[in-house]
Amino acid sequence: MTYTMWIILTASLVSVACSIVGVLLVLRKMAMISDAISHTVLLGLVSAFLITQSLDGLAMFIGAAIAGILTAVFIQLLNSAGVQADAAIGIVFTFLFAIGVILVSMFARDVHLDVEHSIMGELAFIPWTTVDWLGIEGVPQAVWMISIVLVINIILLFVFYKEFKLSSFDPHLAAALGIPVVFLHYLLMGMTSITAVASFDAVGAILVVAMIIAPPATAYLLTEQLGKMFVYSAIIAVLSAISGYYFAAILDTNIAGMMATMTGFFFLLAFLFSPTHGVVIKKIRNRFTTYSNDEA
Amino acid sequence: MLDLLANPNTQWVLVGTMLLGITSGVLGSFALLRRQSLLGDAMSHAALPGICIAFIIVGSKEMLPLIIGAGITAYIGTYLIQAFVKHSRIKTDTAIGLVLSVFFGIGIVLLTYINRNATGNQSGLNEFIFGQAAAMVRSDVNLFVIAAIALLTITFLLFKELKIITFDREFAQGLGLPTVFINGLLMTMIVASVVIGLQAVGVVLMAAMLIAPAITAKYWTDRLDVMVILSGVVGGLSGLLGTLISAPISGMPTGPLIIVSSCSLFFLSLIFAPKKGLLTKAIRLMKLRRSTGDNQVMQGMYEFIEDTDRDTLSFEDLIRVQPLSGLRLQQTIKRLQKRNLLHPSSETYQFTDKGIKAAHQITLNQRMLQMYSMHEMQFAHLPMEKNNWDFLSLPNSEQQPLFELLTKHELFPSVLQERNEDR
CATH class of the missing domain: 1.10.3470.10 (ABC transporter involved in vitamin B12 uptake, BtuC)
Known part of the structure; x- marks a missing residue:
């Protein structure tokens, strides 16, 4: 595989993994939780480093995943203590992120734990750290991690598809039918955390948020069926990743940032020209309807 | 610096x-x-x-x-x-x-x-x-x-x-x-x-x-x-x-x-x-739980006396007549004994003079609340929620119709009256 192919593969895996949890989050009106979790991952990484004094991949992964789930728990706690939802999210993630930044600048300055890097990501470095596993050689570490998370996400989605579907569209009915709504909530938070962590190192927090929110939002404007929404958002996410890479290469600029920009571009297209929900299409259709009424 | x-x-x-x-x-x-x-x-x-x-x-x-x-x-x-x-x-x-x-x-x-x-x-x-x-x-x-x-x-x-x-x-x-x-x-x-x-x-x-x-x-x-x-x-x-x-x-x-x-x-x-903090809220909740517990035990005992004419309760009686159990019941009993509402004994439970009067008031208030709830339309003008459901502090003229209803339903708390008559 070439250098370019590895980067595109990594970004595509990230985008599909993100768009799966993204569809569920967008439908549950919890999109901003992904923003919170992807930021607090930093605190988890730093804490794991301070405790183990190493940059061991697994310890970092576990630390960050715990931080992600704790974020969700804290937001829930503040919420039930009477703090309005948006403020609870805003307070928790900025507080935890600020502590993360302080810890990095106090204890981990000399280590490869760059705060800026954590936000912007550096896809260009991915193909250089490879790990051999299961007899397969030369596969980048990031690809392994994201593939595993992607598989976990897909399995959980298939196992709990009916439950996720019902509790996303009608949580009260779901609760009345005895579906474990709270368990599903934290399962989704867990999926968001591991996805954010695995993607984080490769693409940075900002692309994680963009991939979680934008492609599902785009798909939401294109279809009325949940199954199709998953497929569409995965396709849009991969398209954004590929086109983002080539634009970044042409302009010689940040790859993750360009991919995030492309997700926004595809959303804008859907917002304007979606056959069912597009603003322009709706306007044209309205004009057409008035026209035919006049004739009649 | x-x-x-x-x-x-x-x-x-x-x-x-x-x-x-x-x-x-x-x-x-x-x-x-x-x-x-x-x-x-x-x-x-x-x-x-x-x-x-x-x-x-x-x-x-x-x-x-x-x-x-x-x-x-x-x-x-x-x-x-x-x-x-x-x-x-x-x-x-x-x-x-x-x-x-x-x-x-x-x-x-x-x-x-x-x-x-x-x-x-x-x-x-x-x-x-x-x-x-x-x-x-x-x-x-x-x-x-x-x-x-x-x-x-x-x-x-x-x-x-x-x-x-x-x-x-x-x-x-x-x-x-x-x-x-x-x-x-x-x-x-x-x-x-x-x-x-x-x-x-x-x-x-x-x-x-x-x-x-x-x-x-x-x-x-x-x-x-x-x-x-x-x-x-x-x-x-x-x-x-x-x-x-x-x-x-x-x-x-x-x-x-x-x-x-x-x-x-x-x-x-x-x-x-001070008002909205979690600590204040927790303290308020604890106080409320305590006073509800006290009232439930007092009323349960009072109604037991009303029904059976025995004025001493065993621990088993006590468990039966009110909803608290275990540690909370024991704490409540201790608190009532400390407040000199119950006689300080550990086998049987008996009201003090002060206790029977307090229990009478609690029961009366509770039963007035019942009457109020049964005939809510009639009493809609009373600002009870603001008064913390305290019917005893109402002016006499407002209490009178509630008393009449209590007598009609034969629910007027009777223990204190009987005792006074006995003397």
Whole structure:
């Protein structure tokens, strides 16, 4: 595989993994939780480093995943203590992120734990750290991690598809039918955390948020069926990743940032020209309807 | 510490961060009450491309053009969020997250492009992502002072209008206020306070400057004017604390420390605020549980005596006649004995003279509540909820119909009367 192919593969895996949890989050009106979790991952990484004094991949992964789930728990706690939802999210993630930044600048300055890097990501470095596993050689570490998370996400989605579907569209009915709504909530938070962590190192927090929110939002404007929404958002996410890479290469600029920009571009297209929900299409259709009424 | 304070650089930074804290605290109050806290997050992220574009056009790091650029793209981002929500079925949280991440992505693209292509002195732009309060110089602070005074003056002059539009937009429209204009103005002011805060705390953490002081203030008051002032004070105080703590430690970032300070003030308020704090609430709940427990045991015993004419209860009787069990029952008995309402014995339980009277009152009140609930229409004029359901403090004329109903249903508590007759 070439250098370019590895980067595109990594970004595509990230985008599909993100768009799966993204569809569920967008439908549950919890999109901003992904923003919170992807930021607090930093605190988890730093804490794991301070405790183990190493940059061991697994310890970092576990630390960050715990931080992600704790974020969700804290937001829930503040919420039930009477703090309005948006403020609870805003307070928790900025507080935890600020502590993360302080810890990095106090204890981990000399280590490869760059705060800026954590936000912007550096896809260009991915193909250089490879790990051999299961007899397969030369596969980048990031690809392994994201593939595993992607598989976990897909399995959980298939196992709990009916439950996720019902509790996303009608949580009260779901609760009345005895579906474990709270368990599903934290399962989704867990999926968001591991996805954010695995993607984080490769693409940075900002692309994680963009991939979680934008492609599902785009798909939401294109279809009325949940199954199709998953497929569409995965396709849009991969398209954004590929086109983002080539634009970044042409302009010689940040790859993750360009991919995030492309997700926004595809959303804008859907917002304007979606056959069912597009603003322009709706306007044209309205004009057409008035026209035919006049004739009649 | 005093040496540091004497340093003019520190003084400028201090003035700058405090001013930022005050303005974002004041305007954050409005954002919070309009449930637009996270909009601030989107605004600050959306400001990044503006900063970069302004730099590309002007070619220098002069503060004013950068801030204007930041303001323009932040405003576009805010407008797009509202447009997405209004013209499609995208929900607010999705629209905010989308604009936030995409604009920030564009910002990173431009920033990397500048870093790789520009020849001059561009390194300072990265500061805007995480903020670098220490880099503030006198001319920056002068700009902040002007901006802060302008924002605070407008807020002061238009306070009434802003208040009405925050709480009841339709009412404001009905009054003939130019709601679209005031709304736009408020949005512009919030954008401005976000933009001038970017240099100190950075894009990522700016949202907290709007949210934390405002929500802290909300725990101490129910009045908007007090809340706005308090929020400004909390914001200023966080700026002060963050700067003072970070100044002596080399390499310690100021922005995150300001955020941690204001969040800590919030956590303290969340727990200790006098009326709405969790501690007060917990104490109130505990007291309520205790007094309910006391009343349940007293009434249960009283009704037992009423039914059986025995005035001593065994522990088994006691368990049967009231709903408490285990530890809570034992604690309640101990408390009642301490209050000299029960005789202090551990095998059998008997009211003292004071106890039987208290139990009579409790039972009477409870049964009056029953009558009240059965005939609620008839007593709808009584402000019982406000009086904490205390029927005994009602004037005699109001009590009389309740007494009549009690007698009619043969529910008037009888133990005390019988005893008096016996004597």
